[in-house]
Amino acid sequence: MEKNLAKTYNPKDFEDRIYAMWEESGAFKAERDPGKKPFTIVMPPPNITGQLHMGHALDQTLQDVLTRFKRLQGYSALWLPGSDHASIATEVKVVEKLREEEGVEKEEIGREAFLKRAWDWKRIYGGKITKQCRKLGDSCDWSRERFTMDEGCNKAVNHFFVKLYEKGYIYRGNRLINWCPECGTSLSDAEVEHEDKNGSYWYFRYPAADGGEGVVVATSRPETMFGDVAIAVHPDDERYKDLVGKNVILPLVGKEIPVIADPYPDPEKGTGAVKITPAHDANDFEVGQRNNLESICCINENATMNSLAGKYEGMDRYECRKAWVADLKEAGYLVKIEEKVIPVGGCYRCGTTIEPMLSDQWFVAMEELAKPAIEAAKTGKLIHVPERFEKTYLHWLEEIRDWCISRQLWWGHRIPAWYCQDCGEIIVAESAPEKCSKCGSTNLKQDEDVLDTWFSSALWPFSTLGWPEETEDLKYFYPTDVLVTGYDIIFFWVVRMVFSALETTGESPFKYVYVHGLVRDGEGRKMSKSLGNGIDPLEIIDQYGADALRFMLTTGITPGNDMRFKEDKLESSRNFANKLWNASRFVIMNLQDEDGNFKTMKNNGLQDEDKWLLSRVNDAAKYVTETMEKFDLALAGQRVYELIWNEYCDWYIEIVKGRLYGDDEADKETARCVLVRALKDMLRMLHPFMPYITEEIWGFLPKDQPAEDNPHNFLIKERWPVYDEALTYKEEVKKLEMAMDAIRSIRNIRAEADAAPSRKLSAVILAQGQQLDTVKAGERYIRNLANITQITFTQSKDEVPEEVMSAVITGAEIFVPLDDLVDYKAEFERLTKEKKRLEGEVKRLTGKLSNEGFIKKAPEKVVNAEKEKLAKYEDMLAKVCDRLAMVEGKF
Numbered sequence: 001m002e003k004n005l006a007k008t009y010n011p012k013d014f015e016d017r018i019y020a021m022w023e024e025s026g027a028f029k030a031e032r033d034p035g036k037k038p039f040t041i042v043m044p045p046p047n048i049t050g051q052l053h054m055g056h057a058l059d060q061t062l063q064d065v066l067t068r069f070k071r072l073q074g075y076s077a078l079w080l081p082g083s084d085h086a087s088i089a090t091e092v093k094v095v096e097k098l099r100e101e102e103g104v105e106k107e108e109i110g111r112e113a114f115l116k117r118a119w120d121w122k123r124i125y126g127g128k129i130t131k132q133c134r135k136l137g138d139s140c141d142w143s144r145e146r147f148t149m150d151e152g153c154n155k156a157v158n159h160f161f162v163k164l165y166e167k168g169y170i171y172r173g174n175r176l177i178n179w180c181p182e183c184g185t186s187l188s189d190a191e192v193e194h195e196d197k198n199g200s201y202w203y204f205r206y207p208a209a210d211g212g213e214g215v216v217v218a219t220s221r222p223e224t225m226f227g228d229v230a231i232a233v234h235p236d237d238e239r240y241k242d243l244v245g246k247n248v249i250l251p252l253v254g255k256e257i258p259v260i261a262d263p264y265p266d267p268e269k270g271t272g273a274v275k276i277t278p279a280h281d282a283n284d285f286e287v288g289q290r291n292n293l294e295s296i297c298c299i300n301e302n303a304t305m306n307s308l309a310g311k312y313e314g315m316d317r318y319e320c321r322k323a324w325v326a327d328l329k330e331a332g333y334l335v336k337i338e339e340k341v342i343p344v345g346g347c348y349r350c351g352t353t354i355e356p357m358l359s360d361q362w363f364v365a366m367e368e369l370a371k372p373a374i375e376a377a378k379t380g381k382l383i384h385v386p387e388r389f390e391k392t393y394l395h396w397l398e399e400i401r402d403w404c405i406s407r408q409l410w411w412g413h414r415i416p417a418w419y420c421q422d423c424g425e426i427i428v429a430e431s432a433p434e435k436c437s438k439c440g441s442t443n444l445k446q447d448e449d450v451l452d453t454w455f456s457s458a459l460w461p462f463s464t465l466g467w468p469e470e471t472e473d474l475k476y477f478y479p480t481d482v483l484v485t486g487y488d489i490i491f492f493w494v495v496r497m498v499f500s501a502l503e504t505t506g507e508s509p510f511k512y513v514y515v516h517g518l519v520r521d522g523e524g525r526k527m528s529k530s531l532g533n534g535i536d537p538l539e540i541i542d543q544y545g546a547d548a549l550r551f552m553l554t555t556g557i558t559p560g561n562d563m564r565f566k567e568d569k570l571e572s573s574r575n576f577a578n579k580l581w582n583a584s585r586f587v588i589m590n591l592q593d594e595d596g597n598f599k600t601m602k603n604n605g606l607q608d609e610d611k612w613l614l615s616r617v618n619d620a621a622k623y624v625t626e627t628m629e630k631f632d633l634a635l636a637g638q639r640v641y642e643l644i645w646n647e648y649c650d651w652y653i654e655i656v657k658g659r660l661y662g663d664d665e666a667d668k669e670t671a672r673c674v675l676v677r678a679l680k681d682m683l684r685m686l687h688p689f690m691p692y693i694t695e696e697i698w699g700f701l702p703k704d705q706p707a708e709d710n711p712h713n714f715l716i717k718e719r720w721p722v723y724d725e726a727l728t729y730k731e732e733v734k735k736l737e738m739a740m741d742a743i744r745s746i747r748n749i750r751a752e753a754d755a756a757p758s759r760k761l762s763a764v765i766l767a768q769g770q771q772l773d774t775v776k777a778g779e780r781y782i783r784n785l786a787n788i789t790q791i792t793f794t795q796s797k798d799e800v801p802e803e804v805m806s807a808v809i810t811g812a813e814i815f816v817p818l819d820d821l822v823d824y825k826a827e828f829e830r831l832t833k834e835k836k837r838l839e840g841e842v843k844r845l846t847g848k849l850s851n852e853g854f855i856k857k858a859p860e861k862v863v864n865a866e867k868e869k870l871a872k873y874e875d876m877l878a879k880v881c882d883r884l885a886m887v888e889g890k891f
Helices: 015-025 054-072 087-101 106-125 128-136 151-166 222-227 282-290 307-312 317-330 367-378 389-398 453-457 472-477 487-504 537-544 546-555 567-589 608-629 633-660 665-686 691-698 730-753 769-777 779-786 824-850 852-857 860-888
Strands: 038-042 076-080 170-180 185-187 192-206 215-219 230-233 247-249 256-261 273-276 334-347 355-364 383-385 417-420 426-428 444-446 480-486 510-516 761-767 788-794 804-809 812-817
Touching (some): 015 128, 015 691, 038 472, 054 076, 054 510, 054 633, 087 106, 151 426, 151 487, 170 282, 192 222, 222 317, 230 282, 307 317, 367 487, 453 487, 480 487, 567 691, 608 633, 633 665, 665 691, 730 769, 730 812, 769 788, 824 852
Parallel strands (some): 038 076, 383 510, 480 510
Antiparallel strands (some): 170 185, 170 355, 192 334, 230 273, 804 812
């Protein structure tokens, strides 16, 4: 191994090597140690069809930061990884592959052969994303990696299903569900993405059966009229009081349907009368249930019209809409068309507009299951960070409907229900029954459907630890501590995990839900394939390194809010890594003798700057710990950044260079000791955010006696710095901070005067009482770092020269004589050139504005602009002449 860091920071040189070193040494493995507290995070399982995207990168980096932080704090930290079988997405991929490579549909090869190909797909592509997670630096315990369809998870799913069925929470019923015509399966309410789109409301007249005018009804979906079974009006709507109980005629169809009174219609919306189609609208279904109405389906599963549509049978739903509206208009039933923005539900997977449809499906009754989940949030057993997301969580639970859990797919957990083909009995069991429990027949057939993917992932926090068995892992690591998730899947996943865990284990699956926002592009748009604005994290890692990406992501967010991805933030993070690298290289080189061995390092007697640095590092450890515990990771990372860049690199290293190059060997030892001690603590604090560079630098630093649980002296297994009251050197900090304020002010004065940093200056510092003593105590720092040859400390303004530039700091005023700042001869030459240039501009503009042809032909706006330029240049010329007169007398 080299004895010093490489001259140039290049993350490609060490990131892969370091990750392999961690993994091979078992650094990520969490042990069940009775002497340690557990800390557990379960990774939201990415789909086996997936590829690491920027959302994954953010989500996983936040989890890794928390895990590494707790590991350093001495917890037995388990970050449990895994992947999700993703029923719909994976089936779509395998079906596409079958069509492209074999030219067949899944039905042609049968279920068994299809599932074999799906498992082949999983073996080929399932590990792709986990390999990418390693590039990001995820410190997961890969020895415990799980898959939602592995043997243990499958057992848990079947056990949970049977348990809920036996308690009456799972039932099979003919109810309205969300149907995706493209994916050919039902969807839960949470899997429907609503989007406002421009659309139309068509107003049609339904004539009264007794020959009267009837009623006008508005609809955005005319094609569903074939399934109309009633017209509903509000009981208090006086306009329709005489119509209630009578019949109207379905236009062109000729079918008579009743007018009913129900609380659902809003008299203020549309005409106040609503057509009721129970088989194609969720609200209509509820109205139908209350009024014992028939449910009639007029649309097929592939979104074509059925025989109920008459001559429109076989037409696509939208083709039918167009033709049906045209025919109704021609027959005189169309009253008007109103253009409106309409909320449209689409499939979360393929985007196809969903079709509400009556169907035989399996459901989870949610009313009772939701109550403990609501109580957990209200009593503090479950805490949302930020707190505002608790409202979202509670709103969804309080408005929850029964959950449709069956999917018309082959890939997934097959529903553990068998139907007796002889007596019709349904047998629900964890494994295949030998015979019918009612009639004894062996002629049993298992349900063809699979369970909603979210049904299995709802068990993820405890099924991954061995539930329903009472495993040692489950006893030690459960409940987990925090779930890290984006706000976009609270509905999908968080709620379901909570009510499932409370039902099965009696405990909330995690104490905290840390909710983060989305990573958007530079314009604030959501990243998507359709927009083509997605950013591949692996490409970013290849260009900037994983540490730069991680630091940009973690310090660029506030909990719950979106962030914009910007290249300059990545540049800034890489520059920070480069700064740390160069500073560490400087320190390591000054720790070694000519043979590369580390020199003696002792605290022989701390100087003021040593105490200042140790105090600042100590305070930072307290602040960073507190902010990390509150999930304010961005604030924590920013504080470490400031500590390393400003206090350590820009101040302390610059201050101690003179000591390192001096002749006092004992003082050199002290300076080296403080440099290393501070650097080690800073690397510990930075490690969760930038694990690779910190581990690489750590390997070149002098080794302490290895701890029993860290025989390799890896930083990842080190201990987090703890605040020590003994390191609060208040007086020394006050002294150094005041000196630094003075140095910054003098440097600003130099910059304003355009005086070179090498130019020697004198200064007068005016302060009173204790403040004067404090600033005077920092004299040597001011002299060395502000390049001041003489400092006059005074309590009287009488000692301040007349011509000065000044600055005010807390407790003092600083004055620098102009004679020191300005090279009058050079300034005279510069001003003379500037005067000549300005005189030329004034002459040119004066001539132009004296030209009558220009004044007459040019637009007034152009003439005025030229006059403004002349006034500006005349003003500038006057000031330069005044300055020249003053400067000329100085030499």
